[in-house]
Amino acid sequence: MVVLTGVDKHFGDLHVLQGIDLTVSRGEVVVVIGPSGSGKSTLCRTINRLETIDSGTITIDGAPLPEEGRELARLRADVGMVFQSFNLFAHKTVLENVTLGPIKAKGTKPAQAREQAMALLERVGVANQADKLPAQLSGGQQQRVAIARALAMSPKVMLFDEPTSALDPEMINEVLDVMVSLAREGMTMIVVTHEMGFARKAAHRVVFMDGGQIVEEATPETFFTAPRSDRARDFLSKILTH
Numbered sequence: 001m002v003v004l005t006g007v008d009k010h011f012g013d014l015h016v017l018q019g020i021d022l023t024v025s026r027g028e029v030v031v032v033i034g035p036s037g038s039g040k041s042t043l044c045r046t047i048n049r050l051e052t053i054d055s056g057t058i059t060i061d062g063a064p065l066p067e068e069g070r071e072l073a074r075l076r077a078d079v080g081m082v083f084q085s086f087n088l089f090a091h092k093t094v095l096e097n098v099t100l101g102p103i104k105a106k107g108t109k110p111a112q113a114r115e116q117a118m119a120l121l122e123r124v125g126v127a128n129q130a131d132k133l134p135a136q137l138s139g140g141q142q143q144r145v146a147i148a149r150a151l152a153m154s155p156k157v158m159l160f161d162e163p164t165s166a167l168d169p170e171m172i173n174e175v176l177d178v179m180v181s182l183a184r185e186g187m188t189m190i191v192v193t194h195e196m197g198f199a200r201k202a203a204h205r206v207v208f209m210d211g212g213q214i215v216e217e218a219t220p221e222t223f224f225t226a227p228r229s230d231r232a233r234d235f236l237s238k239i240l241t242h
């Protein structure tokens, strides 16, 4: 379970997160949407400790987020993150990209890490690309490798920050399908996306952010048919007409 209480964050004068309270239960899939600049990425990045917070608390299964050192490495293993840009090591093979984390952070033996990585690559449908370099793969395949890499650490929660927005349209579904299957397997997920099809299919809850605040939360069904706030209504009318 991920719990944020009163999380505040400034970038200089910009108050980018304003008292965020959010609880994500184990096995829950929360989709975060909102206009550009509303703080969605920053929210993800604070949960993964890529950004510090000014005040408030963030806990994962009851443990507060560590600041530094070995504990930070443990946290990085607890939180699997998938970014818009796949962030794979260009000069390592697909297989090495997936084995590296567990070998370094968890001390997993190479043979065991390889076996686990092959199973994960199979799960995301790219096992036949294991010996290639990332640049030899399509964007959709690279993003699926990035998902496998995040899963390799056996995370407690997976964060996705606009995972399909850098992809050509025909590759979006292959990545979303992997995410839907993870959701159905009971993975705890926080997903920043404007792919409303994913939200409808897999989300338990939609969280709408604007101006660094959570303005509204509801089930996808309620949110898409009857948003309560004017800001959410305006936002939905813009994205759904695109």
Ligand SMILES: Nc1ncnc2c1ncn2[C@@H]1O[C@H](COP(=O)(O)OP(=O)(O)OP(=O)(O)O)[C@@H](O)[C@H]1O
Pocket (backbone or CB within 6 Å): 011, 014, 016, 034, 035, 036, 037, 038, 039, 040, 041, 042, 043
């Ligand atoms: N490292 C940083 N330094 C200064 N300002 C930042 C930094 N990162 C983000 N910001 C600003 O904080 C605000 C929120 O950014 P954030 O990326 O969290 O929003 P977002 O909702 O994810 O937007 P988008 O949908 O465009 O990715 C924006 O105004 C952004 O310019």
